[in-house]
Amino acid sequence: MSTVLDLRNVSIVRNGRAILDSVTFQADSDQRWVILGANGAGKTTMLRVAAAQIHPSEGEAIVLGQRLGEVNVFELRTRIGFASSALANQIPNSESVLNAVMTASYGVTGRWKEFYDSVDERRARRVLGEWQLADFEERPFGTLSDGERKRVQIARSIMTDPEMLLLDEPVASLDIASRELTLKLIGGYAQSSVAPAMLMVTHHLEEIPAGFTHALLLQDGKILAKGEIGSTITSESISEAFRFPLKVSYQGGRFQAVAA
Numbered sequence: 001m002s003t004v005l006d007l008r009n010v011s012i013v014r015n016g017r018a019i020l021d022s023v024t025f026q027a028d029s030d031q032r033w034v035i036l037g038a039n040g041a042g043k044t045t046m047l048r049v050a051a052a053q054i055h056p057s058e059g060e061a062i063v064l065g066q067r068l069g070e071v072n073v074f075e076l077r078t079r080i081g082f083a084s085s086a087l088a089n090q091i092p093n094s095e096s097v098l099n100a101v102m103t104a105s106y107g108v109t110g111r112w113k114e115f116y117d118s119v120d121e122r123r124a125r126r127v128l129g130e131w132q133l134a135d136f137e138e139r140p141f142g143t144l145s146d147g148e149r150k151r152v153q154i155a156r157s158i159m160t161d162p163e164m165l166l167l168d169e170p171v172a173s174l175d176i177a178s179r180e181l182t183l184k185l186i187g188g189y190a191q192s193s194v195a196p197a198m199l200m201v202t203h204h205l206e207e208i209p210a211g212f213t214h215a216l217l218l219q220d221g222k223i224l225a226k227g228e229i230g231s232t233i234t235s236e237s238i239s240e241a242f243r244f245p246l247k248v249s250y251q252g253g254r255f256q257a258v259a260a
Helices: 043-050 073-077 097-106 118-130 146-157 176-190 235-242
Strands: 003-014 017-028 032-036 058-063 080-083 164-168 197-202 214-219 222-228 246-251 254-259
Touching: 003 043, 003 197, 017 043, 017 058, 017 197, 017 222, 032 043, 043 058, 043 164, 043 197, 073 080, 080 146, 097 118, 097 146, 118 146, 146 164, 146 176, 214 235, 222 235, 235 246
Parallel strands: 032 197, 032 214, 080 164, 164 197
Antiparallel strands: 003 017, 003 058, 214 222, 246 254
């Protein structure tokens, strides 16, 4: 076990406002974290720090043993898998699903003149199969449903065997069937022996997959609670995080929240 993310009093300030405010947090290689909070709580910003996309305004961020500000972030990012809706907007609609995943080997989102050997293609096909996308490999990315696009993003993010996997709202806006399939696949992956450390952002308790071990609650850029998932996600903590009285339950391996 090793520490993959170490944030020490990290603040992100934009236009005089602290989006993250003195956040201290550690994630280890054998942990699966869900990051919860209302809109504007700082969840995605925290994930972008972990992805080495932005630097702290104050404090220290150590990602995979490398301190941001003292490391080549382009090299560091090759060790991190990051799936977000912003990525989907960068993949050309005409790109085949196979190429959309395989190009992650070079850190690009559209195939041009890169050379790929047979091992890249075999790995891409294997990953597509694991995420139930094998039948779509020749389909243009732009013809996929929202759920299929989300799974392509995740498949692409694990193509390079990352040491840390970051998922930013991986089932947002999906219909029930697509959501449940994607959550089932994420949960299975989270519980597998090959999975790296994982951090996933969501607004909804029912979107927490099986296999996630820890939870972090953010409110107004500050950590409200953190720890093992069962003791951190409670009616009291979730009500406080969302500033609304909620009753939390756990059934069939999934959390739920309803108005109290």
